[in-house]
Amino acid sequence: MxxxxxxxxxxxxxxxxxxxxxxxxxxxxxxxxxxxxxxxxxxxxxxxxxxxxxGYRPPLWPDQEREYPQQMHICFGVDDSAAAGELALRLGATRLSEAGGSCPVFADPAGHPFCLCGPGE
Known part of the structure; x- marks a missing residue:
């Protein structure tokens, strides 16, 4: 298969x-x-x-105590995490706590968490 x-x-x-x-x-x-x-x-x-x-309800990062906690997040590979982060914010994303990770974490306009990981992050 x-x-x-x-x-x-x-x-x-x-x-x-x-x-x-x-x-x-x-x-x-x-x-x-x-x-x-x-x-x-x-x-x-x-x-x-x-x-x-x-009735969509967005997850909360990194809150697992909520009735509908976050189930997953996506890590995107980018050439420049700072530039990608600036673009994400201009497009309506929100910066989130990194919660101990090495990549910048954001929420998209619907509240889904995602990371923007540059080379070596």
């Missing part, structure tokens, strides 16, 4: 808005609009997909 990560799906209140954030942050493009999916191109993996959920 040959397996690979096809899509990483993020729940959210507004799929189009969150797809726009990540296309601008990561230099990807929308490849499916019926179910918002973004990727570098039509044949690349993994892809990010966004699913609208009624």
């Amino acid at each position: 040959d397996a690979y990560v096809r899509n990483i799906v993020l729940d959210c209140a507004d799929a189009r808005e969150l797809a726009d954030f990540y296309t601008r942050l990561l230099g990807m493009r929308v490849i499916r609009e019926d179910w918002m999916v973004i990727a570098k191109d039509d044949d690349s993996f993994p892809r990010l997909a966004f699913e609208e959920v009624a």
Whole structure:
């Protein structure tokens, strides 16, 4: 069996808005609009997909005591974590506590935590 990560799906209140954030942050493009999916191109993996959920509640970083605690976060590799962090903030991200990690941690506009890891981080 040959397996690979096809899509990483993020729940959210507004799929189009969150797809726009990540296309601008990561230099990807929308490849499916019926179910918002973004990727570098039509044949690349993994892809990010966004699913609208009624009553969506964002996770809290790094709070695990909440009724719906954070289940995961994504670490993105970038050439320059400082420049990528500045771009993320301009696009609507929020800076979060690093909680002992080595990479800068942010929350996207829907509240999902993600890291921007530069070379060697």
